[in-house]
Each structure stands twice: as structure tokens, then as C-alpha cells.
Amino acid sequence: MADPEISETAYACDIPAGRPWSRVLKKGQTLRIIDCEGQQAVDALLYSADDPAERYSAQDTLRVQGSAYVELGTQLISNKGRVMARITADTSGSHDTSAGCCSCESNAVRFGEATKYQHACRENFILELSNHGLTKRDIVSNLNFFMSVPIEPSGNFTVVDGISAPGSYIDIAAEMDVLFVISNCPQVNNPCNGFNPTPIRVEIRDAPLF
Amino acid sequence: MMNRTKVEAAEANRRRYEELRATGQQLTPKGLPEPTALDGAPISPDDIISHELVPAGWYATLRLRRGEALRIVDDSGRSSVSLIAWREEDCSERINCADTVKVQWSAAISKGRVILSDMGRVMLSLIEDSSGAHDLLVGGSTPASTLATFGSVTRNTQQNFLAAAAKVGLDIRDIPPCVTLFAPVSTDEVGRLVWNGSRKRPGDFVDLRAEMNLIAVASNCAHPLDPARPAASGSVTLIKHRARPAAADDLCRTASPEAVRAFAFTDRLYA
Numbered sequence: 001m002a003d004p005e006i007s008e009t010a011y012a013c014d015i016p017a018g019r020p021w022s023r024v025l026k027k028g029q030t031l032r033i034i035d036c037e038g039q040q041a042v043d044a045l046l047y048s049a050d051d052p053a054e055r056y057s058a059q060d061t062l063r064v065q066g067s068a069y070v071e072l073g074t075q076l077i078s079n080k081g082r083v084m085a086r087i088t089a090d091t092s093g094s095h096d097t098s099a100g101c102c103s104c105e106s107n108a109v110r111f112g113e114a115t116k117y118q119h120a121c122r123e124n125f126i127l128e129l130s131n132h133g134l135t136k137r138d139i140v141s142n143l144n145f146f147m148s149v150p151i152e153p154s155g156n157f158t159v160v161d162g163i164s165a166p167g168s169y170i171d172i173a174a175e176m177d178v179l180f181v182i183s184n185c186p187q188v189n190n191p192c193n194g195f196n197p198t199p200i201r202v203e204i205r206d207a208p209l210f
Numbered sequence: 211m212m213n214r215t216k217v218e219a220a221e222a223n224r225r226r227y228e229e230l231r232a233t234g235q236q237l238t239p240k241g242l243p244e245p246t247a248l249d250g251a252p253i254s255p256d257d258i259i260s261h262e263l264v265p266a267g268w269y270a271t272l273r274l275r276r277g278e279a280l281r282i283v284d285d286s287g288r289s290s291v292s293l294i295a296w297r298e299e300d301c302s303e304r305i306n307c308a309d310t311v312k313v314q315w316s317a318a319i320s321k322g323r324v325i326l327s328d329m330g331r332v333m334l335s336l337i338e339d340s341s342g343a344h345d346l347l348v349g350g351s352t353p354a355s356t357l358a359t360f361g362s363v364t365r366n367t368q369q370n371f372l373a374a375a376a377k378v379g380l381d382i383r384d385i386p387p388c389v390t391l392f393a394p395v396s397t398d399e400v401g402r403l404v405w406n407g408s409r410k411r412p413g414d415f416v417d418l419r420a421e422m423n424l425i426a427v428a429s430n431c432a433h434p435l436d437p438a439r440p441a442a443s444g445s446v447t448l449i450k451h452r453a454r455p456a457a458a459d460d461l462c463r464t465a466s467p468e469a470v471r472a473f474a475f476t477d478r479l480y481a
Contacts, residue, residue: 058308059349059387063434068347068401079368079382081354094401098317098347100308105330109313109472111226137302139328141387151347151397155318156235157311188220190227195220 011204017197018186020124022131024049025174025204030088033145033182034169034201039162039194041147041185043101043121045129045139046076046084049177052134054078058097058141068151070095070143076172079140084178089171092164096149099159101125101142102187111189124183132179145170147185147192161191230467234315238466242322246338248413253281259450266443267365269429271374272450273298274420276480279337279453282391282428286444287412290393290433292350292367294386295325295333295426301380303327305334307346307387313468318396319344322465324472325389325418331476332469333424335462337453338417343394343409348435350388355434364440370429378425391416393433405435419453419462421476 010029015021017040025031033042048054060077062068070076072090075083100106101121108116125139146164151157172180186197259278264270266289274280282291297303306328311317313326320342325334350367357363371385392414394406420426432442456463456473463473 053382057349057387059347060352060354062403063348063352063355066403068397068403079385081352098308099312100306103309103328103330105328105475106306106309106313106326109309109326109330109468109475111230113471135302136328137383141308151317151401153396153398155316155396157315157317158231158235159312189223191224195223196216 008205008207009203010206013202015182015184015200015202017199018119018184020128020181020183021202022128022179022181023204025178025180027174027176028207030171030173030205030207031180032169032171032203032205034167034203035146035164036166036201037198038164038166038168039146040164040198040200041162041187041192042145042200043183043185044143044145045125045181047134047179048078048084049179052132052138052179054080054082055138055140056084056143061097068098070097083175085172085174087170088173089169092146092168092170094148095170096144096147097141098151099144099147099149101183102185107189115189118188119186121183121185125181128181159190159192162194231315234466234468239316242320242465243461245321245342246340248340248411250340251338251417253449253451257452259452262448263445264428264430264448265445266430269370269374269427270448271377272426272428272448274426274450275423276420277453277455279417279419279451280426281415281417281449281451283413283415283447284392284410285412285447287410287414288438288442288444289430289446290390290436290442291446292388292390292429292431293426294371294388295424296380296384297327297333298423298425301384301425303329304384304386305389307389311346313472314466317346318342319346322461324462324469326472330472331479332421332472334418335421335456336416337419337462338415341392341409341414341416343392343406345390345393345395345433348395348403350390350429351431351434359434359439365431367429367431370431371427374427390433393436395435403435405437407438417453419456421456421473422479
């Protein structure tokens with residue numbers, strides 16, 4: 001007899017280090033993102049499948065929540081003030097949504113011009129979004145699952161070593177049909193991936209897991 | 211498992227990161243100037259290009275040429291001004307709050323800091339700032355935030371941005387996360403968002419120097435975390451004026467190694 005948890009999996013995909021992925025989650029489906037080897041940042045964008053002009057908004061999410069990090073129970077809010085999805089399970093604690101995604105251009109500013117020609121999340125996002133008729137213009141604020149960015153009372157803002165152990169996971173339950181876009185972050189210049197990007201796995205289930 | 215070469219590369223990258231962090235968080239803030247005094251930066255009448263009073267709840271769209279500056283004054287000490295900007299020649303380039311805080315290692319911006327675009331360039335420099343209390347994390351008011359607060363939708367920043375965008379041929383897809391000036395938001399030890407109302411004063415102002423030709427939108431709506439709303443209303447003054455160019459020893463240009471690079475990349479647009 002099959003493992004009941006596995007048998008509920010409607011879809012699964014291993015995403016290699018540094019690669020993008022996207023898929024439409026139907027309302028009621030739950031996406032599990034598994035940080036297979038630990039300390040791997042996963043950048044994510046959400047769009048309404050019916051109207052991609054409605055998309056995830058980090059600022060709206062933080063305003064509604066009243067605090068700065070994404071965690072169990074966080075509602076992911078759109079730029080039209082609607083709940084797109086919510087976090088229904090989380091084994092690692094706290095996730096960033098204020099630091100944005102890495103890009104060739106910001107890498108060059110942060111780490112020197114030699115890093116401009118390194119693969120980056122925005123390259124992944126641009127290419128993946130092109131499959132859905134979307135462009136750089138549609139890349140706004142994103143989520144950074146498994147990425148730890150403490151914001152101190154002074155304002156100090158630092159990407160620090162990830163706290164996710166191998167096998168850590170987060171469940172995101174869709175509250176509307178959403179196009180979910182991932183960049184498995186290729187950054188090697190800061191600790192978000194332990195300076196060593198690794199694979200992740202995504203699984204979709206038809207009902208939320210409790 | 212990483213092989214030996216990869217381990218060495220990772221260790222070298224970690225060393226560089228820690229050096230950059232030390233410079234960014236230990237040296238740079240100490241090198242930043244004190245806030246401008248309320249009467250500390252008078253504008254010569256000869257340098258004033260235009261002058262506008264924006265009533266509470268309203269917005270203004272301004273085209274700034276590289277080297278021009280915008281003074282925004284919180285006349286009453288009760289307003290907050292949410293700001294977005296697009297590069298005039300290619301509006302897909304716009305302000306990027308995430309890169310602004312990440313690159314400068316700080317969610318707090320003040321005199322000497324810059325607001326970056328998503329293309330690794332400087333859009334605006336804070337050449338004068340009497341306040342130093344601005345928000346890049348929470349954003350402006352929205353239909354949902356005013357409905358939750360007042361029981362009905364009132365004039366709000368998101369709809370102001372929509373109207374302003376439409377008048378330059380853009381739409382909701384083009385509205386990035388915004389900076390809100392005179393909005394003293396910080397985080398406590400566990401990440402809760404805190405409003406520090408005592409940091410607001412009548413007459414507080416910022417001078418934002420455009421480092422590229424841009425279209426800016428300023429929305430004068432109470433910040434959603436401001437507990438004084440709806441009393442948090444008053445007009446704000448916008449003064450467009452000619453600024454000194456960003457010379458080699460310019461405060462904002464030289465504030466950090468990251469700023470030096472961002473200015474160099476910006477200069478290439480005009481080389």
C-alpha cells in the first residue's frame with residue numbers, strides 16, 4: 001500500500017541548482033517546497049492566473065501582517081489587497097520578502113563588476129515569465145523562502161546564513177488560481193545559499209496538509 | 211559535497227562578503243552626516259524651477275532632468291509622501307526598494323544615501339534630509355488599508371499611483387514598491403513594525419537629486435501605520451530646483467564602495 005502522503009501528491013518536480021520553474025496552482029491546492037540539502041534560498045513570484053496584473057505584493061503583505069518576516073500563518077497579499085495564498089506549514093521559521101531577487105546589475109553594484117556575468121534570479125525570472133507572456137516589467141517584489149534577512153531596530157539589513165536544515169519544507173496553500181514562479185537562487189556571493197547552490201523539490205497536493 | 215576547488219571559492223566569497231558587510235555596516239553609517247537643520251539648506255531663488263502645493267490626499271507627477279532636485283516639505287509635520295519613479299527613456303527601469311536597502315545594508319535611508327533603480331543605477335540621491343525617518347518596507351495606503359481603517363475607501367496612494375501612471379501611458383503593472391518619506395517605521399527585535407511618531411516635525415524636508423532623467427510621482431497620503439490618521443493630513447510643498455552636480459567628491463557618490471559603483475554605472479548612460 002502506498003504511503004498516504006505520497007499518494008496525495010498530484011505533481012512533483014526536482015529543480016536543479018540555479019534553475020527556474022513555474023506552474024499554475026489551482027485554488028485549494030498546496031505547494032510544498034523542499035530545501036533538500038539545506039541553506040538554499042528559493043525566490044518566488046505569484047500572479048493571479050486569471051489576471052496577471054494582480055500579483056504578489058511584499059509591502060501589502062507586511063502591512064496586513066504588521067511584521068517583517070514570512071512565517072506560518074502569513075497571508076500572501078496581492079497588489080489588489082486580496083489573499084493569494086497562505087503559509088500552512090513551515091519547518092524552518094522565518095523567510096524574507098524585503099531583499100528582492102539577485103540580478104546581474106545589482107550583483108555588480110554589491111560585489112564588483114566581475115560578478116556581472118554570473119547567472120542570477122532575475123535572469124531566471126525573465127526567461128520563465130516569457131513563457132507566460134510576462135516581462136521584466138512584471139517582476140516586482142518577491143518572496144525569498146529559506147532566506148534569512150534580519151532587520152535590526154537600527155535598520156541594519158543583512159543577508160545571513162540560512163537556518164534551513166536538509167529536508168526543510170514550507171507549504172503554501174493557494175486561495176485563488178495562481179501562477180507560481182520560482183528561481184532556485186544561483187547566488188554565490190552571499191550566504192543565502194551557503195555559497196553553494198543546491199537542488200530543491202516541489203510537490204503539489206490537491207488538499208492542504210495538516 | 212563540494213570539491214576542494216569549490217570549497218576554496220566559497221571560502222573566498224564568504225571572506226569578501228564579510229569585508230563588504232563590515233564596511234557597509236560599521237564604517238559607512240559613521241561616515242554619514244547628521245540630518246540637515248530645518249533652516250540649514252536654503253534654496254537660492256535663482257535656482258528654483260517650479261513650486262507646487264499638493265493638498266492632502268493628492269499627488270503630483272514631476273519630470274526631473276539629471277542634475278535637477280526635488281525638495282519635498284512636510285509643512286505641517288502630519289504628512290507622509292509616498293514616492294515612485296521611472297527612468298524617462300525606458301520606463302521598465304524604476305525605483306527598487308529591495309535593492310536600495312540590500313545594497314546599502316540598511317532599511318533606514320537618510321542624508322548621504324541613494325535610491326537605486328532595478329538596473330544597478332542611482333535614480334535619486336538624498337543630498338539634504340532633515341528627517342532621516344522614511345519607510346521602504348510597508349508602502350503607502352491602499353483601498354484595502356483605508357477601508358480597514360476608516361470603514362470606507364478614502365483617497366489613497368495606490369489609486370494616486372494608478373492615476374499618475376495612466377497619465378504617462380503606464381498602468382498597474384508599472385507600479386513598483388514605493389518609498390514613503392516622513393514615515394518613521396522601524397522593526398523591533400522580533401520583526402514587528404513600529405511607528406515612531408515623535409520623529410515627525412513640521413517643516414521636515416528632503417532634497418532628492420535626480421541622477422538620471424526621470425518621471426517621479428509624489429503621493430501625499432497618510433502612511434497606513436500612522437495612528438494619527440485621519441488627522442494626519444496637511445499639504446506638502448514640492449520645489450523643483452537646480453542642484454550642484456554629483457562631483458567626484460560628492461557626499462552621496464562617495465558614501466560607500468557600493469555607491470561609487472552605482473554612480474559609475476549611472477554615469478555611463480550619459481558618457
